[in-house]
Amino acid sequence: MSEHQYIPHTSRRRPRSAVRALTAVGVVLAVAAGGSYAAGIGPFARGDDGPDPAAMEQARGFLADWAAGRLPSAAGRTTRPERAEQVLQSFTAGLDITGPKLTAGPDSDTERTDDGTLTVPYTARMPVEGLGTWTYEAELPLREQGDGSWKVDWRLSLVHPRLSESEKFRLEREESAPPEALDREGDRLTGAEYPSLTPVLARLGDAAGGGPRGAVELVDRATGEVERTEATFGPRTKASGDGGPVRTTLDATWQAAAEQALAEAGGKNAALVALRVDDGEILAVANSPASGFNRAVSGTYAPGSTWKIVTSSALLLKGAVAPGDVVDCPKYLTVGKRFQNVELSAFPGATFAKDFTESCNTAFISLRGRLGEGELGEVARTYFGVGQEWHVGVPSYDGSVPVPKDETEKAASMIGQGRVQANPLIMASVTATAVSGRFHQPSLTAANEDGTRTEPLPREVVTQLRTLMRATVTDGTARLLADLPGEVGAKTGTAEVSEDRDNNGWMVAHRGDVAVAVVVEEGVTGGGSAGPVVHSLLSAVPEGTS
Template sequence: MPDAPPFTSPRRRRPRNGVRAVAAVGVVLAIAAGGSYAAGFGPFAPGDDGPDPAATEQARAFLADWAAGRLPSAAARTTEPGKAQEVLQSFTAGLDIEKPKLTAAADGVKEGEDGTLGIPFTARMPVTGLGTWTYESELPLREQDGGGWKVDWRLSLVHPRLSETEKFRLEREESAPPKVTDRAGVSLVGAEYPSLSPLLGRLAGDAGGGGPRGAVELVDRASGETVRTEASFGKEPDPATADRPVRTTLDAGWQAAAEKALGKADGKNASLVALRVDNGEVLALANSPSSGFNRAASGTYAPGSTWKIVTSSALLLKDAVAPDDVVDCPKYLTVGKEFHNVETSEHPGATFRKDFTESCNTAFIGLRGKLDDGELGKVARTYFGVGQEWHIGIPTYDGSVPVPKDETEKAASMIGQGRVQANPLIMASVTATAVSGEFHQPSVTAGNEDETRTEPLPDEVVSQLRGLMRATVTEGTARVLADLPGEIGAKTGTAEVSDDQDNNGWLVAHRGNVAVAVVVEEGVTGGGSAGPIVHSLLSAVPEDPA
């Protein structure tokens, strides 16, 4: 008679404090690859007194297969492949475990009285939507009569308490999260603002008023009674705040306009962030498609020529160039590899202002000797907060500007390529800092910790940057915005991705007290792809937010 699986359909738990218990649905989940393995992979060094390397190799291979979801392969490494595959499948799928991380210990290997070799390991089991269940277990390895080693199959190797009489059950509890509102108290719901749908639960949970909760429980196989709770996830709502709406910095009108504007992306992946210049409060954050990854705040992109705002700041700060200085703009410039301008344009005898407004790559690269190797990254961090740790109320990627490895990479970093990484949140903040002179950590909720330390840009540099960005709208590559009311300044960007992908299109802009950044994946050019999105947004909202 085959072993009973370590998982059965979850029963309903009696609601606590009026919270409805919801049974989990077991779903077979894809498990991420756990990496390769080979002889000598692990930390065990062969020696006279150490374990047989072949045994540790087999143990690590079993763990790698299990973590990667290669369950038939993992089971084949055991003494009972049929039972092993059934239990491993039931355990990971039935408990909603995805992407497990299984790590063999560097020491502590011991010989058992039954002739097996015990190799300890740590299991980190992410339970979908709840958290990570971490525990210690041990793999028994037995040498085979025909040579070689196999995992000596037993239920307890999956978890020390899994047995013929006890198994695990996942129970989930959910409560209606508190309302999330915009800055004026307008309710924000995913049906009306699709881009916010993936964020609303996170905002509510972080505020201590709900969110997913659950537990992995050890139960008696015969009676179904709970023996003990192995892991608990989430927290009970705070009665003092459970019914209190979570207020954000978002503006319902701006958010709706942002969602609509992304329709101009023609089905391409695109993201938009709009924030207040004076304090960094995010007014709108939108993604297309709206579900899944929040690329607006967590994406990692080369910012392309929008980064020339930072490069220009670095040059202006040390008086390395002035707007009216002549900085030639040839078609091509070779620095380890050939760099060129969009459509291989050229502007002989151009001023630096013309280089900025027409986004001349070769002119900016030609000025690379004016900056020390790490200077661009230092300016980005010191004045713009890029690369420091931000706490805005939702997860973010906060940018990276590493020191160039060579002259070619330094040339690329001058134009926002190479290893320079950003996203619309970062570039909206960069724009706001450039036109105000002061960095403000962006925020989606109030009261976030602020560990950033920056210095203000000199007034003269701010004035020069504002002039350059305004000229880009009136006479340069951002003329798509020229018909809009208000004194708009902007910078376009075209960022190379790879030889087999079209370039990403960028545009950043400011008007009044708002800075906006948009990226369109494979949009080809910034003015052509991101420009219509920014135009749509600014056409639909007041010149200044309330």
């Protein structure tokens, strides 16, 4: 068995990329938990004996922030912010919880204790990555402060009733051999030969009638002795995974090239997806490191300037801009905060086509008023399938483009920042849709359910997008690919992560019937980090091979 430890007394941390990926997923999957709070449905009116509305607002706000991954904000609602943030992060990351849903009970179930503490019951539904959902009941204690405000009275038991200074939780995963996997030609695929496929092959057990197994256990902090099993997941029979070989859409030639290409990431966390433009079949999935999280398909990242493909589509669809229109590109533009271009570049009097090929952030942000508040997300969903539920053949994250909450966030969303979330699978699909005009649900296995509903992009828009992406290779930020044979089109991207971490680097590209997307965590720039990976991949596979 492999195990993940939860909350030691020391300040050990998971690798920060994993924490980012897991908490980032929570931002998207927990909308239901925070929606009613954010929308102003609560607090409820109270009668003479009802709870203080301010206390209920604080309780619901804490649960909404925790569920949405806003851990500093959640912790700030408590009496011990620093300790609260540490424990909440350790609990979700240490137990591989992705996207908790936390629901406060009705006001009538709140209780006031003799010491004046108000207790608010809530239900926790904790999805454990790759296993299932752990559901339990807990209570939030709230205490009125000297200034009349309310705060969550921090204690370990509010996270789970059995969590204490002497007891903690541990996640145990039962390792089982993945089913035999075959590529599209029937050739055998193994983790030994294709290491970066390991997290993908591990999830193919679902397609073979099996599935992963595991348990959340309560253990003694001092001895590690198991005191009780809180939750179990997965089938408990030895027959799991015995359903025979799983035929995939993967191509051994592309997969081998992808494995080699990720070496260009210089040891950084990275991921790659290559898929067919005409039907969405996935040819290669690669992850670095090879063990652990399938960041290529399940990761959540700001896509940075690769998202300008979608933003450009939205602008071109409504005739809000034309490639030849002058859209100035200054070094800086302030919309609540100061936005700038990579390396502080500026292109006075640039056309929109130049803004695209040089990836001018300020120009794109200046066009935000030409799109409605939720229009970018609507275009992403309607034409690119982003945010709809995809059935790929393994668990996947399918993207999110929330309606901006203010003008600053709207500006950020125009350049693939803010709360826009994607991964290499999504961006490879976006690229394929842009250059073909039609979305095809990506697939790793055959006969997957497809409930997506999209509309085709107008041919004129497709032609404009293809021209812009080609010019990005011949005259723009993707010049690194200019020496490749074939008519390669591309878009680079640089996505901010935080003030203390380097930017993630992105690149998407297409050639013939293949679309590719690569992300390199803390790669600084897209052209400098993801670019060599794409170049290596396309150099290794002959043009016309798909």
